[in-house]
Amino acid sequence: MKTLAELFEHSLQDIYYAENALTKALPKASKAAGDAKLKQAIDGHLKQTRGHVQSLKKVFASLNLPAKGEKCDAIEGLIKETDGVIAEASGKALNAGLLAAAQCVEHYEISRYGSLREWAKVLGHDEAHKLLSEILDEEKAANNKLTDLAVSGINKK
Structure with missing residues (x-):
């Protein structure tokens, strides 16, 4: 990658791979969640992720x-970390671990979409900029919901 356009295209392929990988990984996390609100949040993120693939x-x-897609090592690592939490944690610690793992994914997505959005703007890709801005806003909102879940009860339990 020698140009911003090449970096943009590669990173777009990277996040496309990541979103598709998440559509396969999130059902396992949902099944493992022992808290109804956390399960609902994960299921909501799965629905949102499917929409992001379409966007x-x-x-x-x-x-x-x-x-x-282009293989995304970052999401592969985050999914592996989540699988480790599912395998090693139990009870209420599992819920806190799953929530933290979900936030790690959100933070990755926020950073990736933030860069992509700004690169689209610089490159003059107005439609891409608009769509990527919408996805970024949804990722930030999902992260805020997870933070609320963490501080309102899951971490205290």
Whole structure:
């Protein structure tokens, strides 16, 4: 990658891979959650993630590029970490661990979408900028919901 355009395209493929990987990983986390509100939040994120995959397809289309993923080592690591929490934690500690793992994913997504949005703006990709801004806002809202869950009860339990 020698240009911002190449970095943008590669990173777009990276997050597309990540979102698709999450659609496969989130059901396992939901099943492991022992707190109804946490399970609801994870299920909501799964629904939102499926929508992000569709929005990313629109971003690719706006750039006249095929929607394809590039292996994302970061999301692979975060999913592996979540699997470790599921395997090693139990009871109420499992809920706190799952919530923390979900926030790690949100923070990654927020950083990736923030960069992509700004690169789209610099590159003059107005439609991509709009779509990526919408996804970024949803990721920030999801993170805020998880923070509220953590401080309102899951961490205290």
